[in-house]
Amino acid sequence: MADVQDHIQSLSEDYQKLQQDLQSIVESRQKLEGQKQENVGVQKELDTLGDEETIYKLVGPVLLKQDKVEAESTVKGRLDFITAEISRQENQIKETQEKIEKKKTEIIQTQAAAQGETPGQGTQPAQ
Template sequence: MDIPENVQEQLNQFQQVQQQAQSIAIQKQNLTLQLNESKKALDELSKTDDDAEVYKTAGPLLIKTTKAESEADLKDKIEMYEIRQKTIDKQEKRITSKLEELQSSLQTAMNQMQ
């Protein structure tokens, strides 16, 4: 049985949106890891003395810095990650909605073919 061209186009679109959903899921997972890592680092930093030696990475180098500077950097990173997380959550909702819409449309088309 041949699949009509419009149904084939819908199948292709569904696969593309599925790939986008997978990509977003990977981005979200990576972002969650970075956010948790930064929060843990900030928590550990808060346990150190104000005059403790603190180093940060800059590519392959470790550079001596102050506790206050490191705290500010980590807080900025956490804020940026949280904003990015909200954006990814919105994208995920849109993609999920689009997938559900396409799935329903494909189901209807397949039922009509039978």
């Protein structure tokens, strides 16, 4: 019986670790969504600017002139990267959720098997 308890405890710890991993991935994805929205806003601003407008980029404490084409390229590159990362993390979320469900099922099955083996808890045959 102690082996079963240890096994259930181990499964429970694995389950909690998977839930923590899922929470971490979801938080990371939310940060990426925020970054994506910021970059979409920058892209919209760049779209409204004329070709003759001056664009400055903040590098540390200094503002440097930047070409519009270069700025648009940088923002597009960031958006592509962020979109790919969001997609990758969505896949991780899906995989982790599947692992959580499998672990949950395994815990339930182990508990049910343990209860079935417990003496005195089954039905007694009629005499």
